[in-house]
Amino acid sequence: MDYNLEQGGPVLNPDAPPSAADYKAPYVDNGADIKDPARYYDETWKDREWARLWSRVWTIAGLVSDIPDVGDFLTYDLLHESFVIVRTGAGASDISAYYNVCGHRGNRLVHAEFGHVSDRFTCNFHSWQWTIDGKLAHVTDAESFKPEVLDCAPDMAPVAMDIVAGVIFVSMDDDPVPLREFLGPVASHMEAFQVDRMNVVRHVRSDWAANWKTGIDAFYETYHLGSVHPQTQPIMGDITTQIDCYANGMSRMIVPIGVPSPHFPDQSSINPGLQYMLDSVGLEPEAFEGGPQDVRPALAAAKRSFSTRFDLGWETLSDVQLTDSFATGIFPNVQFGIHPEGAFLMRFMPHADDPQRFTYDTMTLVRHVDDPNFKVPDWMGLPEGTDCSGRERPDIERTGIGEPAGLGLVLDQDSELLPIVQKGLRSKGFRGPLWSEQEARVRHFHNELDRYIEGEK
Ligand code: FES
């Protein structure tokens, strides 16, 4: 099988102009060094990541669609730190973000993950209050404080916050690079898919016995599909995936969907997986006249007709954008699998104390279409009866270490494997990962991480 190392692997749309979301970015040579596996388990690595990475970088705190009304808030925890994001007005940018801490004695101010306050936050230790604009509004028994103590009483401490495509980011850096500059082309890709018109319809938080980077590594490549997820082979490209690396550790892979992997033995018939995909867009598999290579274009054409019928605004999307999975890596800890119909926002959240644990936090977003004839596709894997209206924000479902996340077979296969890989990373007999160019995003991510850890960023 050919793999063009110089250009960095396959190109799915050779005609895409540089501004297009499916444009193949120039190859980035990330070298060939072998990283010390201590990064996956060492306590001092975890501490350095806190000091040099997490406390400086932009990370995703939540979605604008989760706080639609004035007074709606969400909280976001990052290791031991916590933030509260609140809607302060009806305008698109009337959202504020603060450290989630009480200025009196350091209690956590807001405890719920989502909620609504009429106009104030109240600390549950001694009932001090702050307005949603962050102003200190009430001190219980204020007369019992020496005036000079109360002179120090603070408003809520703001944290840097910005929004792209309806996604809220925060940074603890006092002077962070502008978010759009940090994201680079990834910002326009999120906008091209109209992520801001999607709502969360499912949210699962699952604890895994592995380092957060062990998780990132596995989700950033398709090299393991044939071995771990053979059920994807009839309908999904693996070695034909397009890989793009951008500045600031951002990356993306476009995984072809609706076409058998070149590794799949049957390249001539419409296998059951392809039949399922045809069926998913209302095409009758028995009546389909082409071969396996004709399915993906047929899916694109069918989705184009949906766009006209349901006024979806997909005219600006290429065929590649209509059919394939845009698995977008937002440095440092996100994989955002974006499709026109919806998206999978996966955050790999490090554990506050244990470098050999992380929380796989995944939100399923769907584009709400106000027409009963429009169906959210089955392949999005939503449980029967999921409310896709966007009216009600679902509660977070939680699973503990070793429990299936309830996110389907592919995820169960990964969650069984990763704790075992994590143990191997600590083996005296393991000298460090040997990444192929199919795993180029993994190397790209680790090189950027090293720039933070070594103080170059
Ligand atoms: S710690 Fe919050 S009011 Fe005392």
Ligand SMILES: [Fe+2]
């Ligand atoms: Fe996997």
